[in-house]
Amino acid sequence: MVAPTTPSPRSQTAAPRPPRRPVGLVRQMLRLTRTEFVLFYRYRMALYVAVLPVVFLLPSFNAGDEELLPGVSAGAFSLASTFAMIAMTVGVIHVSNVYAARREQLVLKRFRVSGVRPAALFGATTLSVFGVVFAQSLIVVALLALQYDVLPADPVLLLISIVLSTVIMSLFGAVITRFARNAESAQMISMIPFMLLLAVSGFFVPLDAMPDGLQHALGLLPMVPAVDIARSAYFGHDFFGGVEGAGELGFVDLWIAAGPSLLVLVAWTAIMAYLVRFMPWDPRQGK
Amino acid sequence: MTSVIVAWQRNSRPTGDNSAYPARTPKAKLVDMSTAQQTSPSATGSVPTLAISVRDLRQSYGTFEAVRGISFDVAPGELFALLGTNGAGKTTTIETLEGFRRPSAGTVRVFGVDPYGQPPELRERVDAVLQHSGLFEELTVAETIDLSRDLAADPRDRADVLELVSLTDKADVAIRQLSGGQKRRLDLALALVSRPEVLFLDEPTTGMDPEARHATWKIVSDLVSEGVAVLLTTHYLEEAERLADRLAIMHHGEIRVEGRLDDVLTGWGDRIGFRLPERVRAEDLPDLPGADRDVDVHNGEPWVTYTVTGEDTAGRAHRALATLLAWAGERAVLLERLQVRGASLEDVFLDVAGGGVADLARD
Numbered sequence: 001m002v003a004p005t006t007p008s009p010r011s012q013t014a015a016p017r018p019p020r021r022p023v024g025l026v027r028q029m030l031r032l033t034r035t036e037f038v039l040f041y042r043y044r045m046a047l048y049v050a051v052l053p054v055v056f057l058l059p060s061f062n063a064g065d066e067e068l069l070p071g072v073s074a075g076a077f078s079l080a081s082t083f084a085m086i087a088m089t090v091g092v093i094h095v096s097n098v099y100a101a102r103r104e105q106l107v108l109k110r111f112r113v114s115g116v117r118p119a120a121l122f123g124a125t126t127l128s129v130f131g132v133v134f135a136q137s138l139i140v141v142a143l144l145a146l147q148y149d150v151l152p153a154d155p156v157l158l159l160i161s162i163v164l165s166t167v168i169m170s171l172f173g174a175v176i177t178r179f180a181r182n183a184e185s186a187q188m189i190s191m192i193p194f195m196l197l198l199a200v201s202g203f204f205v206p207l208d209a210m211p212d213g214l215q216h217a218l219g220l221l222p223m224v225p226a227v228d229i230a231r232s233a234y235f236g237h238d239f240f241g242g243v244e245g246a247g248e249l250g251f252v253d254l255w256i257a258a259g260p261s262l263l264v265l266v267a268w269t270a271i272m273a274y275l276v277r278f279m280p281w282d283p284r285q286g287k
Numbered sequence: 288m289t290s291v292i293v294a295w296q297r298n299s300r301p302t303g304d305n306s307a308y309p310a311r312t313p314k315a316k317l318v319d320m321s322t323a324q325q326t327s328p329s330a331t332g333s334v335p336t337l338a339i340s341v342r343d344l345r346q347s348y349g350t351f352e353a354v355r356g357i358s359f360d361v362a363p364g365e366l367f368a369l370l371g372t373n374g375a376g377k378t379t380t381i382e383t384l385e386g387f388r389r390p391s392a393g394t395v396r397v398f399g400v401d402p403y404g405q406p407p408e409l410r411e412r413v414d415a416v417l418q419h420s421g422l423f424e425e426l427t428v429a430e431t432i433d434l435s436r437d438l439a440a441d442p443r444d445r446a447d448v449l450e451l452v453s454l455t456d457k458a459d460v461a462i463r464q465l466s467g468g469q470k471r472r473l474d475l476a477l478a479l480v481s482r483p484e485v486l487f488l489d490e491p492t493t494g495m496d497p498e499a500r501h502a503t504w505k506i507v508s509d510l511v512s513e514g515v516a517v518l519l520t521t522h523y524l525e526e527a528e529r530l531a532d533r534l535a536i537m538h539h540g541e542i543r544v545e546g547r548l549d550d551v552l553t554g555w556g557d558r559i560g561f562r563l564p565e566r567v568r569a570e571d572l573p574d575l576p577g578a579d580r581d582v583d584v585h586n587g588e589p590w591v592t593y594t595v596t597g598e599d600t601a602g603r604a605h606r607a608l609a610t611l612l613a614w615a616g617e618r619a620v621l622l623e624r625l626q627v628r629g630a631s632l633e634d635v636f637l638d639v640a641g642g643g644v645a646d647l648a649r650d
Contacts, residue, residue: 005546007337007362008532010511020411020440031437035423035430042425110421113385114481115410116438282387284378 025120032116032124033131040128049090053136056085056203057143068243072235076148077243079140080234081203083158084165084226086136088201090129091169092176092194093187098125099279100177100186108281122276126170133166144234153236154254161229164265168222171272174279182283197223208242222268225261232258338363338485338516339384343393346379346540353379355540356393363484366507366517368527370632371537372640377520378418380537381487384518385415397485411440414483416491420470424463428454428473431462432480439481451506452476453499467494475503479510486510488519492526504529524632534632536639543639548632555630555638556596557604559611561622563589573614575607 040049059078066074102108111121144150152158176193180186199205201223207215218224231239237246238257249257339361346354354376361367369377382388383395386402386409395401400408422431429445436442449455452472457465465473471494478486488507492500500523507530511517521527527534528548535545544551559578563569569582569589578593593611595604608627615622 004341004359005533005550007360007365007367008547009362009364009514010366010532022407022411023438023440028438031434035426035434038430039423039425106417106419106421107423108421109387110415110417110477111438112387112405113413113415113417113487114435114438114477115405115413115440117410282382284382 023115025117025123028116028120029123029127032120033127036124036128037131040132049094049132050136052093053082053086053089056082056089057140059204069235069237069246071150072237073148076144076150077231077235078203079144079148080231081201081227082140083137083162083230084201084223085198085203086140087129087133087162087165087226088169088194088197088223090132090136091166091171092173092197093190094132095125095129095170095173096176096180096186096190097183099174100180101183103177103281104182104283106283112281118277122171122174125174126167129170130163130166133162137162150235152234154233154251157233157254157258158230160262161226161233161265164262164269165222165226168226168265168268168272171269171276175272175275178279197221200224201227203227206243208244219261220264222265225264229258229261229265336362337396338365338398339367339518340396340399341380341384341393342395344380344383344390344395345392346376346383346388347391352391353540354383357535357537357540357542358393359535359542359545361485361516361518363516364511364514365532366511366519366530368519368521368531368534369537370521370524370527370534370636375537375640376540377537378489381415381489381518381520385413385487409485411481412484413487414478414481414485415487416471416474416478416489418489419493420462420474422462422470422473422477425461427459427461428465429458431473432476435477435480441482442480443482448476448479451479453502468496468499471495472499472503475506479506484515486515486517488517488521490521491519492521492523500526524636528632536636538639544635551635552630552632554596555635556594557600557627557629558634559593559595559604559608559625559627561591561625563591564620564622567618567620573611575610577603578607 057079068074068077099108108121112118141152172193173190176189177186180189200218200221207218207224210218228240232254236248236254238249238254239246240257240261337360341360342358343356344354344358345352345356357376357380359367369380371377379388383390384397384402386405389403397409397413400406402409402413426434428449432445432448436445446455449458452475454469454472454476457469462470462473471491475491492503495503504526507517519527519530531548533545533547534551535542537543563582572580572591574580575593577597578595581592581594583590583592593607595607597603604627611622
């Protein structure tokens with residue numbers, strides 16, 4: 001074994017530098033968010049991501065005007081599900097592709113070696129995704145208002161469900177890049193959880209048609225609670241036990257009814273925040 | 288007429304212990320690791336004097352051991368070059384120091400701190416030029432610099448940085464429109480923005496034209512003179528020769544040779560080389576005293592190299608040359624492109640990497 005030789009610096013006089021005040025996490029996050037929006041526009045991803053969730057709007061337009069409950073038409077009920085769908089689409093598909101590509105191009109690694117904290121990077125991505133999801137959610141609200149003459153009964157609860165869905169799905173998009181070698185494989189790999197989550201969201205296949213045990217199990221996944229909260233918050237009804245017999249609730253009762261679903265979303269947020277720590281920053285660490 | 292190029296280089300002097308490989312590198316001491324220098328405290332007793340300290344580092348990928356117990360130190364104001372063939376373990380070592388990998392065994396320290404996970408103490412002090420560009424292609428050069436500036440604690444001015452890497456006129460150009468060499472210069476610029484105290488350069492001049500490469504060497508050299516500790520990996524041996532205060536050659540995950548350039552070259556012998564004359568067969572060449580003969584083909588030409596090693600290398604090379612010239616004179620053989628020189632870093636590198644003696648004709 002070769003023993004290390006003694007260092008031989010060429011400059012012995014360099015004075016130690018005074019400690020520098022580190023850049024705050026929020027400042028890094030907001031600066032990166034700004035760049036995310038610039039890139040979102042310049043890569044023309046905005047168009048793709050804006051168009052994709054339209055797919056979820058189409059069934060809503062075909063759902064008809066049949067009233068499921070007084071003041072809640074089938075079309076409006078279906079359209080109110082799309083808040084969570086938009087978050088899932090943008091979060092899972094966009095973030096997984098972007099992160100896999102950035103890892104492959106050493107962009108993520110470059111940021112990390114420059115002292116950018118993981119929380120700033122994930123936070124910036126999540127904020128930018130939220131910006132897109134929020135804009136699209138406003139369009140959905142506008143459609144509901146114009147087409148069905150209905151506004152959110154509890155906008156705060158609705159917003160919280162959108163925020164939590166966005167955070168979960170954005171982090172999930174980053175998490176699944178662990179299993180992607182590159183951006184191309186990320187596109188394919190992201191479709192698997194995307195389709196699975198879509199299938200069990202209750203959007204295309206009503207949960208009422210499923211066995212009780214399966215319904216309860218799906219209620220522990222993020223999509224069903226997110227859709228339930230969005231629908232309940234929008235119409236002010238208790239849709240957490242299904243559509244049939246969903247009664248109208250007051251503000252407090254609605255939050256109480258939403259409690260278990262909110263807890264599930266908070267738990268998934270924590271799980272994703274934990275799992276994202278294992279996301280490889282270096283392409284050589286990818287699968 | 289035979290042209291004799293006598294290029295006595297650094298190591299045309301008696302060598303020390305030359306018993307066997309790696310003892311052909313007498314300055315690469317085979318010292319017991321327990322006596323190796325650890326991070327030594329400064330006069331104040333609290334601030335480590337070493338910027339980088341690696342002790343018996345091992346890194347494994349499954350059953351494959353990529354790095355096999357290497358140790359080295361880098362002080363502030365010093366450039367240490369890690370050389371090696373592809374897969375030698377250089378990048379794994381740098382990635383460990385950058386904090387992306389936890390050592391399988393051994394310790395790594397940057398300013399006395401374990402770098403794994405980029406701890407807060409090191410975030411503002413370390414930066415790197417990665418193996419290839421990690422840039423947002425749709426941003427302009429100026430936007431990219433500005434982004435790095437906004438993320439750094441005490442950034443350099445954008446104009447200064449751009450001027451330093453000669454990209455001032457490209458400030459408003461999108462990165463996707465830059466050439467490969469310009470992107471590498473921008474990579475360097477981004478690493479300079481944060482005024483790092485430790486800089487990891489992973490093949491920083493790959494893709495650069497000679498002028499840009501020389502300019503980069505000047506920038507890096509100035510940084511080192513200002514007190515920055517630089518760990519460089521490169522495939523350009525000339526780059527290491529120009530820049531490195533000390534260097535190590537890695538092979539199969541181990542450091543085979545380490546030390547100052549002069550010390551590394553010492554003990555690897557002198558070379559006598561010439562083009563094999565047309566009417567002479569290789570087996571007819573003379574045996575020279577104390578010299579190993581090697582006949583190789585370079586650029587389609589048969590090339591003869593005698594390597595003189597051991598005690599009194601210079602004296603024995605003189606005697607070997609005299610014997611060779613006498614042999615050629617007796618037979619009226621013209622020794623075209625005759626050269627005599629000391630070992631180059633390339634010779635050492637190729638020997639360590641198992642590739643044989645470098646061809647003299649490349650010099």
